[in-house]
Amino acid sequence: DSLIDAHTEVDGYCQKTDEGESCGNKDAEINLTRLEGGEIGSTQTIKVNGEVEFHLKSLSKKPLILEVPNFLNSVECQHLIELAKKVGLKKSITEQTGREKIKTFQLMDRDLDSRINISEMFETLQNGFDIYLEEEDLKEMYKELGMDPNGDNIVSQEEIQAVRPVQLQQYLYKLVSEHPEKHSRYSQQAWLYPNKHSDDNIFRQVQVRVSELAGLPLNLVHLSDVQVVSYGVKGHYNAHWDSSEKGHDAPCCETGKPNQGMCKSCRYMTILFYLNDVEEGGETAFPVADNETLNIQDITASRIGHLYKTCRDANLRVTAEKGKAVLWYNHFVDPGTGWMGDMDFYTLHGGCPVFKGEKWIANFWIKTTYSREHDLQRMARLHDI
Numbered sequence: 001d002s003l004i005d006a007h008t009e010v011d012g013y014c015q016k017t018d019e020g021e022s023c024g025n026k027d028a029e030i031n032l033t034r035l036e037g038g039e040i041g042s043t044q045t046i047k048v049n050g051e052v053e054f055h056l057k058s059l060s061k062k063p064l065i066l067e068v069p070n071f072l073n074s075v076e077c078q079h080l081i082e083l084a085k086k087v088g089l090k091k092s093i094t095e096q097t098g099r100e101k102i103k104t105f106q107l108m109d110r111d112l113d114s115r116i117n118i119s120e121m122f123e124t125l126q127n128g129f130d131i132y133l134e135e136e137d138l139k140e141m142y143k144e145l146g147m148d149p150n151g152d153n154i155v156s157q158e159e160i161q162a163v164r165p166v167q168l169q170q171y172l173y174k175l176v177s178e179h180p181e182k183h184s185r186y187s188q189q190a191w192l193y194p195n196k197h198s199d200d201n202i203f204r205q206v207q208v209r210v211s212e213l214a215g216l217p218l219n220l221v222h223l224s225d226v227q228v229v230s231y232g233v234k235g236h237y238n239a240h241w242d243s244s245e246k247g248h249d250a251p252c253c254e255t256g257k258p259n260q261g262m263c264k265s266c267r268y269m270t271i272l273f274y275l276n277d278v279e280e281g282g283e284t285a286f287p288v289a290d291n292e293t294l295n296i297q298d299i300t301a302s303r304i305g306h307l308y309k310t311c312r313d314a315n316l317r318v319t320a321e322k323g324k325a326v327l328w329y330n331h332f333v334d335p336g337t338g339w340m341g342d343m344d345f346y347t348l349h350g351g352c353p354v355f356k357g358e359k360w361i362a363n364f365w366i367k368t369t370y371s372r373e374h375d376l377q378r379m380a381r382l383h384d385i
């Protein structure tokens with residue numbers, strides 16, 4: 001009983017006939033759908049598997065964020081933690097930290113005055129090194145590296161040229177090795193792969209429930225790996241988006257495909273589970289949920305993305321409670337194709353610092369690309385993975 005033939009059970013999408021198997025005859029009927037929210041704070045009841053009732057509470061409209069208490073039971077939560085431990089948890093890395101050696105970086109001279117002020121330096125370090133400093137850290141760094149001899153908190157052209165990038169890099173790497181919480185993300189993680197864990201009944205059951213809750217085909221849920229994350233005290237994840245905008249820069253990454261080269265994360269939807277109760281802290285924050293307007297450049301320049309420090313100011317914070325699911329759509333549906341459309345930048349979110357205890361979550365994503373045909377083929381080929 002493995003994923004090898006799971007596609008035969010799903011939605012009648014693939015059918016066994018005397019001639020063999022025929023897949024995709026229902027292509028035309030498969031669209032990405034969205035759940036509908038209600039008034040903020042209101043609850044709707046849905047039946048999963050025709051009987052079990054779950055209560056979906058609307059937390060925000062822009063983007064639509066819903067929470068479902070007790071979506072997983074205690075045994076399931078513990079099981080996902082155990083599975084992750086068996087796989088082995090590793091330090092989480094983000095794209096920037098993962099980059100080998102940064103010899104150069106881009107100075108974010110936003111106002112083009114050929115000088116880098118404090119907020120421009122924050123942004124430079126965030127973008128180039130994935131490091132979030134505070135004002136005291138920055139002043140200390142200027143002092144140590146002699147970057148600002150006149151002490152005006154502005155690094156001029158001449159002052160910056162006196163510092164070699166490698167010097168700056170070494171200083172920063174030492175700082176974050178002593179203070180890992182200054183990274184955008186401070187956690188450990190393990191990946192669960194649907195094909196590797198296809199004989200795990202609990203994992204499969206959860207996937208089925210996710211598909212029924214989201215109202216999306218099980219095979220679509222099977223296209224995504226699952227990430228289990230654990231945070232200790234000071235653990236956090238600064239604000240980010242789970243998906244990527246359409247563009248010609250790189251194709252969407254595919255689960256289980258080796259040697260993909262440069263690729264980006266494309267995730268139509270996020271379904272996040274809390275696997276334990278956190279003693280203090282560890283909420284999921286959405287700094288711009290239900291904001292009237294949104295200016296992407298302001299997010300980077302202001303400190304609202306620095307959730308390690310600014311979580312309390314976020315528009316919405318979801319409490320981590322064992323078994324609860326929180327879900328949102330990282331993309332709109334393209335009305336023309338019925339498939340993944342533009343990204344919804346209001347989904348900016350992250351994990352607040354844990355102050356006491358630990359926090360375990362599991363990220364289930366609905367991983368689609370911008371091509372409906374491509375994804376339908378991948379769903380049909382699932383047994384080849």
Ligand SMILES: O=C(O)CCC(=O)C(=O)O
Pocket residue numbers: 229237242282283284285349350351352361363
């Ligand atoms: O820890 C959280 O609450 C959020 C985690 C998250 O956003 C992620 O893992 O992508």
Ligand SMILES: [Fe+2]
Pocket residue numbers: 240241242349350
């Ligand atoms: Fe996320």
